[in-house]
Amino acid sequence: xxGFPDENYAVISAGVDVDRYKPDPTSRQRMRNELKLNANxxxxxxxxPFVPENDFATFVKATAEVIKYNPNVYVVIAGRGAQRxxxxxxxxxxxxxxxxxxxxxxxxxxxxxLFNACDVVCSTALNDAGAMTMAAAMLCGIPCVGTGRGxxxxxxxxxxxxVEPGSPNGMTRGITRVLEMPxxxxxxxxxxxxxxxxxxxxxxxAVEKYIGEYLELANSRETARVVA
Numbered sequence: 001x002x003g004f005p006d007e008n009y010a011v012i013s014a015g016v017d018v019d020r021y022k023p024d025p026t027s028r029q030r031m032r033n034e035l036k037l038n039a040n041x042x043x044x045x046x047x048x049p050f051v052p053e054n055d056f057a058t059f060v061k062a063t064a065e066v067i068k069y070n071p072n073v074y075v076v077i078a079g080r081g082a083q084r085x086x087x088x089x090x091x092x093x094x095x096x097x098x099x100x101x102x103x104x105x106x107x108x109x110x111x112x113x114l115f116n117a118c119d120v121v122c123s124t125a126l127n128d129a130g131a132m133t134m135a136a137a138m139l140c141g142i143p144c145v146g147t148g149r150g151x152x153x154x155x156x157x158x159x160x161x162x163v164e165p166g167s168p169n170g171m172t173r174g175i176t177r178v179l180e181m182p183x184x185x186x187x188x189x190x191x192x193x194x195x196x197x198x199x200x201x202x203x204x205x206a207v208e209k210y211i212g213e214y215l216e217l218a219n220s221r222e223t224a225r226v227v228a
Contacts, residue, residue: 012210013151014132015203021139023194024116031110031117035076035103042073042179045118045142047111047133048125050081050089055124055166057092062124062171064098070179074101076118078108115140120178126165128152134160135201138193143186145174155201159193 029039037043044063048054063075075098082089083106093099108114115121121137121144123130128150135155137144146152148162156162161177163170178186199205 012206012213013201015206016132016135016139016197016201018139018198018202018204021112021115021136023141024112027110027113028116031113035117037074037117038072040072042070043076043118043120044073044175045076045078045114045121045137046123047078047108047114047121048082048123048130049079050086053126053129054079055126056082056089058166058168058171059122059124060092060098061168062122062175063102065168065172066175066179067098067101073179074103076103076105076114078105078111078114080107082106111136112140115142118142120145120175122171122175123147123152124165124171125149125152131155132201135197138190138197141190141194143178143181143190144193145171145178155197157196159189159196 032039032041032043044066046059048056050056059077063073067073067075077089083104084090086104089104090099093102105114115137118137119142121134121142123134123144123146125147126149129152130146131151131154134144134146134152138155138159144156144160146156146160146162147165148156149165153162161174163174181189
């Protein structure tokens with residue numbers, strides 16, 4: 001409608017550092033020790049600021065349902081505002097089993113270690129804000145369950161589990177699928193997921209695409225100058 005042509009454009013996704021985010025058993029064990037979690041515990045993780053568009057209520061309801069039937073399931077949440085002093089978060093968790101099995105980290109810098117410590121990483125975002133978080137977790141070899149909105153759905157593709165936004169039941173089903181997934185199927189899915197992110201969402205690839213676009217633009221301007 002603005003008069004721009006439908007061709008001659010490129011979309012370059014934000015990239016994730018494939019050297020920083022990778023499977024790391026040592027970091028996994030170190031982080032679990034720090035969180036006082038056992039090797040056989042199943043950890044549901046989420047990294048997101050405590051803001052309305054990240055729909056913490058859906059995540060909390062979903063994980064509470066999973067925990068109800070699985071005594072070795074624990075939850076770890078990182079992100080701005082995701083801390084014990086936040087009355088909003090504490091009201092969602094309540095004072096029961098879920099609260100006792102949930103660790104709130106607040107803003108956390110070592111996300112590679114955090115993701116490696118998890119068994120599934122989730123996003124209940126009502127927009128595509130969690131896309132690169134999903135990509136980083138997938139690079140670490142961790143299955144992801146997300147709402148699949150916009151770019152988040154493109155990142156998950158067929159290598160993660162997309163559920164309907166705002167649905168605790170959908171998120172519960174997605175997490176349960178990972179929880180019950182046979183080891184060989186999980187290994188295949190996470191291996192394919194890492195390759196998908198490397199091929200399409202690496203920061204190295206994004207830089208190469210930017211350079212390519214700049215060079216093409218520079219060459220086209222030089223050609224136009226010569227023709228003129």
